[in-house]
Amino acid sequence: MLPPDVQKLVIGLRAGEQRALARAITLVENDLPGSPLLLQSLLHAQVPRLVGITGPPGAGKSTLVNALLNIWTNEGKKVAVLAVDPSSPFHFGSLLGDRIRMARFYDHPDVFIRSLASRGALGGLHPRIFEIADVVKEAGYDYVLIETVGVGQSEVEIAGLADCTVVTLVPEAGDMIQTMKAGLLEIADVFVVNKADRPEADKLWQNLRILAHQKANGVPETPVLKTIAGKEEGVSELAAAITHQLNTQSHLTERQQYFLVEKVYRLIQSERMKPFSKKALLLQLQEAMRQPNFNIYVFAQQMVG
Numbered sequence: 001m002l003p004p005d006v007q008k009l010v011i012g013l014r015a016g017e018q019r020a021l022a023r024a025i026t027l028v029e030n031d032l033p034g035s036p037l038l039l040q041s042l043l044h045a046q047v048p049r050l051v052g053i054t055g056p057p058g059a060g061k062s063t064l065v066n067a068l069l070n071i072w073t074n075e076g077k078k079v080a081v082l083a084v085d086p087s088s089p090f091h092f093g094s095l096l097g098d099r100i101r102m103a104r105f106y107d108h109p110d111v112f113i114r115s116l117a118s119r120g121a122l123g124g125l126h127p128r129i130f131e132i133a134d135v136v137k138e139a140g141y142d143y144v145l146i147e148t149v150g151v152g153q154s155e156v157e158i159a160g161l162a163d164c165t166v167v168t169l170v171p172e173a174g175d176m177i178q179t180m181k182a183g184l185l186e187i188a189d190v191f192v193v194n195k196a197d198r199p200e201a202d203k204l205w206q207n208l209r210i211l212a213h214q215k216a217n218g219v220p221e222t223p224v225l226k227t228i229a230g231k232e233e234g235v236s237e238l239a240a241a242i243t244h245q246l247n248t249q250s251h252l253t254e255r256q257q258y259f260l261v262e263k264v265y266r267l268i269q270s271e272r273m274k275p276f277s278k279k280a281l282l283l284q285l286q287e288a289m290r291q292p293n294f295n296i297y298v299f300a301q302q303m304v305g
């Protein structure tokens with residue numbers, strides 16, 4: 001039996017109440033009491049709905065998200081957006097532009113927007129992003145979009161997490177592609193060349209298509225789409241490509257399996273470590289160090305054994 005407050009939260013979540021969702025995220029985000037039980041009661045975490053939108057700063061990710069919101073809400077779909085800002089825990093400033101742009105969706109009954117500070121290392125995602133996404137799924141959203149700046153580790157992480165990873169590039173990113181091409185191909189389910197109103201966009205688009213073709217080798221090629229996000233051009237094709245990817249995904253990809261193993265490994269680790277408090281360890285350590293022939297490796301061994 002769940003404690004009454006967690007039970008209430010789960011009922012609110014399943015009913016799609018945004019306030020319950022916001023509270024459940026806060027619970028999980030901060031690992032507050034009740035969080036493990038809430039997570040253990042989730043029933044819909046396996047449904048493929050997570051869409052990662054990654055790419056360099058300024059590529060137009062937020063503008064694309066906004067355009068996708070427009071398309072999907074017009075179709076009567078429910079969409080959640082988790083915006084991860086890696087630059088600073090004080091993300092209000094840097095997300096101001098996004099806020100203004102998405103303002104018209106803030107009060108939309110079918111849209112849920114939440115910005116999350118990234119607390120990890122440079123470019124890392126929020127350490128509880130996986131759990132938070134699972135909570136959002138429980139609230140019945142058709143799409144859960146995670147916007148994350150592609151710097152270093154975060155795009156690899158997002159690709160492990162997401163059921164569809166959209167890599168957004170712009171003509172200026174040409175150099176980056178040269179250095180990253182293998183990695184990008186690895187993680188992208190859909191490539192978007194945004195700012196296609198710029199003359200150099202075509203060359204990037206061609207190059208990506210060649211890469212996607214070379215890689216395919218019998219399997220379906222990664223789609224390479226052109227968009228002008230601000231004008232919502234090409235975005236319905238993107239929406240269709242995302243939906244197709246989500247609907248046809250029948251098994252976990254290798255990178256998802258790898259990610260899940262890592263995830264469960266860390267969950268077990270933190271579960272196992274629960275009996276150890278650092279304060280108590282210090283006391284035991286101090287005690288042990290008074291003994292002659294103290295050896296820290298033997299000490300650690302005795303702790304687990």
Ligand SMILES: Nc1nc2c(ncn2[C@@H]2O[C@H](COP(=O)(O)OP(=O)(O)O)[C@@H](O)[C@H]2O)c(=O)[nH]1
Pocket residue numbers: 055056057058059060061062063064097194195196197227228229230231
């Ligand atoms: N010319 C042009 N500008 C765009 C396009 N899409 C977005 N932008 C602009 O690029 C800037 C960065 O967009 P934003 O969505 O905030 O990028 P993000 O950092 O990837 O989220 C903004 O000034 C947008 O108005 C496009 O297709 N063409």
Ligand SMILES: [Mg+2]
Pocket residue numbers: 061062063098147
């Ligand atoms: Mg943005």
